[in-house]
Amino acid sequence: MCGILGLVSKDPIDRGRAHAALDLIAHRGPDGDNSWHDSDANIWFGHRRLSIIDLSHAGDQPMHSADGRFVLIFNGEIYNYVELRNELIAAGVTFQSASDSEVIIEGYRAWGVGVLTKLNGMFALALYDRGQRMMLCARDRHAEKPFLYTMGDRFFAFGSEYKALLALPGVPHDHDELRVVTETCQPGSSADRQRQTVFTAIEQLLPGEAMVVNCATLERKTWRYFDIDLTRQRSFADPKDAMAEFRDLFVDSVRIRMRSDVEVGSCLSGGLDSSAIVGAVRHLLGPDAVYHTFTGRFPGTPADEWHFAEMVVNASGVVSHIVEPTVDRFIADLPSFMWHNELPVGSSSQFAQWCVFRLAKEHNVTVLLDGQGADELMGGYEQYFAFYIRSLKARGETARLARELPEIERRYPAAQMDRAMRMKSAVPQRLRHALAHMLNRGSDIRFGLKPGYSEAVSEHTARQDLGSGDPLRDALYEDSFERFLTTLLRYGDRNSMAHSREVRLPFCDHRLSEFVLSLPPELIMGNVQTKRPIREGLREFLPEAIATRWNKQGFRPPQDLWFTSPGFLELMQDTLTSSSFRQSEIWDQKWWLKVLDRIRAGDLGLGWNLWQPFIHEMWKQHFLKPATQGIEPKRLAA
Numbered sequence: 001m002c003g004i005l006g007l008v009s010k011d012p013i014d015r016g017r018a019h020a021a022l023d024l025i026a027h028r029g030p031d032g033d034n035s036w037h038d039s040d041a042n043i044w045f046g047h048r049r050l051s052i053i054d055l056s057h058a059g060d061q062p063m064h065s066a067d068g069r070f071v072l073i074f075n076g077e078i079y080n081y082v083e084l085r086n087e088l089i090a091a092g093v094t095f096q097s098a099s100d101s102e103v104i105i106e107g108y109r110a111w112g113v114g115v116l117t118k119l120n121g122m123f124a125l126a127l128y129d130r131g132q133r134m135m136l137c138a139r140d141r142h143a144e145k146p147f148l149y150t151m152g153d154r155f156f157a158f159g160s161e162y163k164a165l166l167a168l169p170g171v172p173h174d175h176d177e178l179r180v181v182t183e184t185c186q187p188g189s190s191a192d193r194q195r196q197t198v199f200t201a202i203e204q205l206l207p208g209e210a211m212v213v214n215c216a217t218l219e220r221k222t223w224r225y226f227d228i229d230l231t232r233q234r235s236f237a238d239p240k241d242a243m244a245e246f247r248d249l250f251v252d253s254v255r256i257r258m259r260s261d262v263e264v265g266s267c268l269s270g271g272l273d274s275s276a277i278v279g280a281v282r283h284l285l286g287p288d289a290v291y292h293t294f295t296g297r298f299p300g301t302p303a304d305e306w307h308f309a310e311m312v313v314n315a316s317g318v319v320s321h322i323v324e325p326t327v328d329r330f331i332a333d334l335p336s337f338m339w340h341n342e343l344p345v346g347s348s349s350q351f352a353q354w355c356v357f358r359l360a361k362e363h364n365v366t367v368l369l370d371g372q373g374a375d376e377l378m379g380g381y382e383q384y385f386a387f388y389i390r391s392l393k394a395r396g397e398t399a400r401l402a403r404e405l406p407e408i409e410r411r412y413p414a415a416q417m418d419r420a421m422r423m424k425s426a427v428p429q430r431l432r433h434a435l436a437h438m439l440n441r442g443s444d445i446r447f448g449l450k451p452g453y454s455e456a457v458s459e460h461t462a463r464q465d466l467g468s469g470d471p472l473r474d475a476l477y478e479d480s481f482e483r484f485l486t487t488l489l490r491y492g493d494r495n496s497m498a499h500s501r502e503v504r505l506p507f508c509d510h511r512l513s514e515f516v517l518s519l520p521p522e523l524i525m526g527n528v529q530t531k532r533p534i535r536e537g538l539r540e541f542l543p544e545a546i547a548t549r550w551n552k553q554g555f556r557p558p559q560d561l562w563f564t565s566p567g568f569l570e571l572m573q574d575t576l577t578s579s580s581f582r583q584s585e586i587w588d589q590k591w592w593l594k595v596l597d598r599i600r601a602g603d604l605g606l607g608w609n610l611w612q613p614f615i616h617e618m619w620k621q622h623f624l625k626p627a628t629q630g631i632e633p634k635r636l637a638a
Contacts, residue, residue, distance in 0.1 A: 002061065003028030003048040003497070004073045005164050006126050008135065008215045009155040013037065013044045014169065021167040022046035025160055027340070028075070028497045036062040036071060041215060043128060045073045050500055052077060052367060055261050058097035063105065066096055069131050070105050075160055076123030076145045077504065078103060079256040084118060108136065116210055116225045120256065120509065124205075126158060128215070135213040141226045142373070142481070142508045143192070143207035144489050150202045156218050161494075162342045163627045165202055173628040174200040180344065181586050182457050184616045185445045187346035188484035198343065207481050226510065230468035230477060234518045242523050243537035246515060250538060253509035254280045257369060265292035265365040267356055267503075268320075270308030272546060273371025273380075276534055277506055279541025281369065282316040293318045294359050294368065296325055296352045301558040311543040321363055325355040327562040331571060338622035340498035344615045345491060347608070348559040354495045361499040372492055373507035376479040377516050378531040379472065379524055385415035390471040391521040400522065407528045411550050440594055445609050448591045472521045480513065559611065560604040572596055572610065575617050587613045 003025035007013055015037055022035070029048030036045045047061040063072045078084070081100035084107055089095070093106045100121075107115035108127055113136060122144035127136045137158060139147040149158040152170050159165050166173055179198045183191040195203050205211060208226030213219070236242040254277060258264050266281060268274045281291060293313065298304040306322075313320045330337075330351050337354055345351075360368055374380055379388065385408050392401050408415050437447065446454045466474040479485060489508075496503040506512075516524065516533060529535055535547050562568050575581060576596060582589050592613055599606050 002032075002050055002073075002075045003160045003164075004075045004124065004126065005046040005157075005159040006073060007044045007155060007157045007168070008213065008218065009042040010218070011042065011154055012039070013042055015044060017167075017169055018044050018046060021159075021164045022048065024163045024167055027500055028160060030500050032060055034060055034062060036064075038130075041130075041133060043215060045071060045126070045128070047073045050366070050502060052260055052262055052502055053081070053101075054097050054099035056097070059099035059101060061101060063097075063099075063101050065105050065109070066094070069129065070108065071128045071130065072101060072105050072125065074101050074104060074123060074125040076121055076125070076140065077502070078119050078121040078123065079259060079504075080118075080120040082259065113210060113212075113225070120511070122504070122508070124160065133215045135215055136210065137205065137213065138210040138225070139205040139207065141208040141510045141513075142489065142505075143205075143486050144493065144505065144508060146490070146493060147205040148197065148202055149204070149211075151218065151220075154218075156213055156220070160497075162197075162199060162202060163339075163623075166199070166627050172201045175624070176200065177586060178453065178456060180619075181449070181453070181616065183487075184344045184612050185457055188479075188487040191343055192486040192490055193482045207486065228477065228514055228517050230466055230470070230473055230517060232518050233470075233520060235520070236523070239523055239526075239536075242519060243533060246512070246533040246537040249509070249511050249515055250276075250506065251280055251284070253506040253512060254369065255284055257504040257506055258284065260367050262366040263292070263364065264367040264369065265294060265360060265363075266318075267368050267370040268293040268295045268309050268312060268318075269371070270295070270305035270310075270312065270546070271371065272531060272534055272542070272549065273374040273507065275308070275312045275543070275546050276538045276541050277369050277371055278312050278316050278318060279538070280506075282318070283541060287317065291316075291318045292321060292360075292363060292365050294321050294323070294356050294363075294365070296356050296557075297322050298558050299324065301561060303558040308543075308546055308549065311545060315543050321359055323355045323359040325352040325557050327557075327565045327568050329355065330557075330562070331567055334618060335622045336498070338615075338618050339626065341491070341494045342623055342627075343490070344612075344619045346487070347611060348557045348562070350491045350495060352557050353491065354498065357496045357499045357501045357503070360501050366500075367502045367504060368496070370492065370503050370505055371507060372488055372503075372505050373480070373485055374531060374534060376483075376485040377476055377507060377513060378533055379476060380531050382412035382415045382530065384472065384475065384525065384530070385412055387472040387475040388521050388525045391473070394469065394471065395521070397522070400526070404526070404528050411528055412530075437591065440598075443606060443609055445612050448588050448595065448609070448613060449586055450588050453586045470521060472524065473517055476524070477517055560607045563599050563604050563607040563610075569596075569600065572614060575614050578617070580620060581613070581617050587616070 005022045007018055026048055029050045031051040032049030034047050045062040061073050078100040081103040084103050088106050095102055116138050122140045124139050124145040124147035146160050148165055150165050150171050157165060157168055165171055175198050182189055191198055195206060197204055208224050209222060210225050211220055211222045266278050268278055278293060295309045297306050337351060446457055464478060468474055492503050524532055526532055539547055576592050595606050595610050
C-alpha cells in the first residue's frame with residue numbers, strides 16, 4: 001500500500017517540484033521514499049512505500065525488471081500473487097524479490113495487458129516499457145485505489161491524491177462548485193462515478209479501466225478490461241447449493257486477503273458484514289491464534305452497537321480495542337481530517353472510521369479487514385426491496401410476492417416510498433422551496449440553496465436501465481460500480497491512508513461480485529431478508545442474534561446529539577456567519593441561520609441537514625485553500 005506520483009513531459013522535469021508534490025502524500029507510505037528519473041525520455045516516477053509484502057529493500061519502488069526494460073510504481077496489493085508467481089516460475093521466470101509488485105512486471109512480460117484480468121487485488125499502477133516508450137496505467141475492478149491524472153499540452157501526470165497533482169506546475173486549481181455541492185447533498189451522485197472529477201483539470205480512471213500512454217507523443221487510449229455480464233443468470237435446484245458456493249468464495253477471499261508480512265486485524269462494528277469476516281478469520285486461523293479487532297463505540301446513545309460487537313468478541317476470542325469518536329475529538333481533528341479526505345464527506349460516520357484506523361495505528365496493526373461492499377452487492381438496505389419487488393413482478397413471481405410482501409412491509413417499513421412521500425415528490429421543487437421559506441419549515445437540503453440551484457441539484461439521480469431485465473440486479477451493479485460504493489471506497493482509502501493503514505475488503509472480490517450478480521433475486525433478498533447469502537451461507541460464522549438482526553444501522557456517531565455541544569454550536573455559528581459563507585453563490589445563508597435556530601430550539605434531527613453546508617465550507621477552508629496555496633499538511637495538523 002503506497003502513494004504514487006508520475007510525470008511524462010516533452011520538456012525537462014523539475015525534480016524538486018515533483019518531489020515536493022510527492023511529499024504531500026508521505027502519509028500513504030512512511031516506510032520508503034524513492035524516485036526514478038529518465039532525463040532522456042523526460043519521465044519521473046515517485047513512490048512512498050508502506051511495506052506489507054517483502055519488507056526488504058528488494059520490494060522497494062520504483063521497481064525495475066532485471067533486464068532494465070520495465071519500471072513499475074504501484075499502489076495496492078495483489079492478493080493472488082502467490083499463485084501467479086508459481087505459475088510464472090513454472091514457465092521459467094526467475095524472481096529477484098518475494099513481492100507482489102514484481103509479479104505484475106513479469107506477468108506483463110508474459111501476458112501483456114492480459115495480466116490485468118489475472119490480478120485479484122486492489123491497485124493503481126503505472127508500468128513503463130522503456131523499449132516501446134509506452135506506459136500502461138490501470139485501476140482495480142472496484143476502484144478501491146485511486147488513479148487520478150491530468151494532462152496539458154506538453155505533459156501527462158498521475159497520482160494517488162488530488163493534493164499532489166494540484167501542487168505540480170501547470171495544473172490549474174479550478175473546480176466545479178455545483179458538482180461539489182451536488183455531491184455534498186447527495187453522496188455518490190457525481191464525484192466518483194464520472195471520469196471528470198470536480199477539479200476541472202483532473203480526471204480519473206473508472207473501476208476496471210486501463211490506459212496506454214505513448215510517452216513520446218502523449219497520446220492515450222483508455223478501455224475497460226473488466227465488466228460483468230448482467231444477462232448471465234445461474235439457476236440452482238436447491239438454494240443451499242448457491243449458499244455453499246458463496247461461502248467457499250467468501251472464505252477464499254478472506255484467506256488471500258490475510259497474506260501479509262505485517263500484522264493483520266479487523267474493523268468490527270457489530271454488524272452482519274464485519275462480524276462474518278471476523279468469524280471466517282477465526283475459522284481460518286484456528287482457535288488459539290491472537291487476532292485484534294477495532295471498534296468505535298458511542299456509549300449511552302442509540303448509535304452504540306457494542307452489544308452486538310461484544311457477542312462477536314466473546315464468540316471468536318479476539319483481542320478487542322475500542323475508541324469513542326466524540327464531538328470534541330472531531331473539532332480538534334477537523335483540519336487534518338478535511339485535508340486528508342480532499343472532498344466533503346457525507347456524515348460524521350467518516351470521522352468514526354478515521355478514529356478506528358487511528359486506533360489500529362496506536363496498536364501497531366498495519367492491515368485491517370473491513371466489511372465495505374456487502375450492502376451494495378447484496379441489498380443491505382431496506383430500500384432495495386422496492387427493486388426486489390419489481391424484479392419479482394417482471395419474472396411473474398406472483399405467489400412469492402403474495403407470500404412475502406406483507407412481511408416485507410411489516411419487517412422493513414421504509415422499504416417502499418409511502419403515499420405521502422410520493423405526493424411530496426410530485427410537487428414542483430420551485431413551489432416546495434417557496435413554501436418552505438415562507439413558513440420557515442421543511443428539512444430538504446435543497447431549501448438551503450439559492451433559487452435556480454435548488455432545481456439544478458436533483459433530488460435523485462436517475463437510475464439506468466442496464467439491460468439485464470432484472471431491476472434489482474441493475475440497482476446492485478450500479479451502486480457497486482458507479483454510485484455509492486465508489487464514494488465509500490474513496491472515504492476508506494483516504495481515512496486509512498491518513499494513518500498509514502491498509503484496509504482490505506473481502507466483499508470486493510470480483511469473484512463474489514460476478515457470482516452474486518448472476519443469482520436470481522430470491523437468492524439475494526428472498527425470504528424477506530437483506531443480504532441472504534451472508535445470513536444463510538455464512539451462518540456458521542455468526543452469532544444467532546446477528547444473523548437474524550433485521551435492522552440496518554450505519555456506523556456513525558450520534559451526530560444529532562453533537563448539536564447539544566456548546567463548542568460545536570459555536571463552530572457552526574462561526575461557519576455560517578463567515579464572510580466566505582455569506583458570499584456563497586449557492587448556499588442561502590439566511591435559511592441556514594434559521595435552521596441553526598431551530599436546532600437550538602430542540603429540533604436536533606436537522607443537524608443531519610446542516611452538516612452539508614458546514615462540511616462544504618470546512619472543505620473550502622481546510623483543503624481547497626491550503627491545496628491551492630501549496631501549504632503542507634503538517635502545518636494544518638499542528
